Amino acid sequence: MFLRPSLVSKSSSNCITKHTAFTLIELLVVIAIIAILAAILFPVFARARENARRSSCQSNLKQMGIGILQYVQDCDEIYPNARGGSNAAIVGLWFTDVQPYIKSTQLFQCPSDSGTIVSSPVTRYPVGIPTFHVSYGYNDPFHRRAMASVQSPATTVMVTDIGSIPVAGVDASKWVAEPGSATVPSPFLLDNTTRAAVAATGAGDNADFSGPAARHLETTNVLWADGHVKSMKVERFYVPGIANSCLDVTTGCL
Numbered sequence: 001m002f003l004r005p006s007l008v009s010k011s012s013s014n015c016i017t018k019h020t021a022f023t024l025i026e027l028l029v030v031i032a033i034i035a036i037l038a039a040i041l042f043p044v045f046a047r048a049r050e051n052a053r054r055s056s057c058q059s060n061l062k063q064m065g066i067g068i069l070q071y072v073q074d075c076d077e078i079y080p081n082a083r084g085g086s087n088a089a090i091v092g093l094w095f096t097d098v099q100p101y102i103k104s105t106q107l108f109q110c111p112s113d114s115g116t117i118v119s120s121p122v123t124r125y126p127v128g129i130p131t132f133h134v135s136y137g138y139n140d141p142f143h144r145r146a147m148a149s150v151q152s153p154a155t156t157v158m159v160t161d162i163g164s165i166p167v168a169g170v171d172a173s174k175w176v177a178e179p180g181s182a183t184v185p186s187p188f189l190l191d192n193t194t195r196a197a198v199a200a201t202g203a204g205d206n207a208d209f210s211g212p213a214a215r216h217l218e219t220t221n222v223l224w225a226d227g228h229v230k231s232m233k234v235e236r237f238y239v240p241g242i243a244n245s246c247l248d249v250t251t252g253c254l
Helices: 005-013 024-074 094-102
Strands: 136-139 157-161 220-224 229-232
Touching: 024 094, 024 136, 024 157, 024 220, 024 229, 094 136
Parallel strands: none
Antiparallel strands: 136 157, 157 220, 220 229
16 A cells, blocks of 8 residues: 655655753763862862882882891991991992992882982082982981980981972982082981971972971871881971980981
8 A cells, every 4th residue: 555645745844853952051060060079079089199119118118227237237237328428438328329229210219209410519529420310318327327325216217208408499309329420419418406307398498408398198108217117207206305316326317
């Protein structure tokens, strides 16, 4: 049976095609939701990333602790050099003493440290000193100290993140050891009780020293003299009325 043309034509003319699309308001709502989710999630992701970096930094310090202990065992229970002597008499620095025991030079750079290389006209190191970035500071009183003289190893800072500004506005955490004619200071050493910078961004008053850096969620990673590693608030380095007790090898943190 065949339909008449008039019926087919009439039926087709009754079909209406609708085209749907987002309105401007709907698009704005979607964009607003995405922005809110991003504002919530980005800090979470950033914190998770920094926690991972902090863990990696702590692993670096643990391996340094093993290297320092091996050095001490090989050297009649004497800790590594914290500093050299005059320009003509530099024998070695703590990181050059320890590096042969841990092999890698990359361990001396904190994952949260940008790694920019700068120099400063303070001390010349002779050819033969390895070139690598150093993000950590060695507590100066450990210089050539007998292991038995450290009274409270579990509460005495030996190595930590550094990054105060000891000279001319240059970030100490970005200074490296360079050979030959390159000039670099010694900000790889934590300050003594009279010259330390309290805050990570505070200006120190001695170009050869620097203070702890709060690189990891407002904390600094610390290698303690007994070999364990733990994060600590920078303020704990400087207890009011007690000058740098955590750096004092005769007392430890009070």
